[in-house]
Amino acid sequence: MSVYCPNCQQKARITSRNNLNEGKTVADLYCQCLNTKACGATFVSTLGFKHYLNPPANSTAQLAANLLNKLTKEERAALLSGVSD
Template sequence: MQINCPHCQHKAHIASRNNLNDEKTIADLYCNCSNPACAARFVMQLGFQRWINPPVTNTLELAASLIGKLSKADRVALLKEFG
C-alpha cells in the first residue's frame, strides 16, 4: 500500500499505527512525507470496508455447516450431482 502526502502528493512513509478497535480493522496511520521540501507529518485513517471475496476458511466452514444440516438423502443427492 502506498500513502501519498495530501499536500505535495509525494510518497509518504508510515511511521506508526494506532489500532482503534479490538478487531484491528480501523487504524490511524501516522505518516511522514518523504519530500524534504515538504516534510509534512500527518495522520491518515485506514478502515476495512467489506469483503470482495471472503477468505477460503470462512467459505469452507459455511459450506460444511450447511451440508451438515442436510438430511442423509439430500447429502447423497448433492454428492451425486457434484461428485
C-alpha cells in the first residue's frame, strides 16, 4: 500500500500504526514523506475498512447453514437434489 504526502504528493513511509477500534478496521497511520530534501513532512493519515467485495467464506457457509435449518426435511432433500458439485 502506498501513502502519499499531502504537501508534495511524493511517496511516504508508514512508520507506525495506531488501531482505533477492537476490530482493527480503523487506524491512524503515522507517516514520513520520503522527499526528504524538499519536504520531509511527517503526518497522520486515517485508514478505514469500507465494505466487502466478496463475503468471507465462513460467513457464506454459515448463512447457507442457517437457511437450510429453516427448511423441513423434505424441502432440504428437494433442494439438495438440485445441487451439483
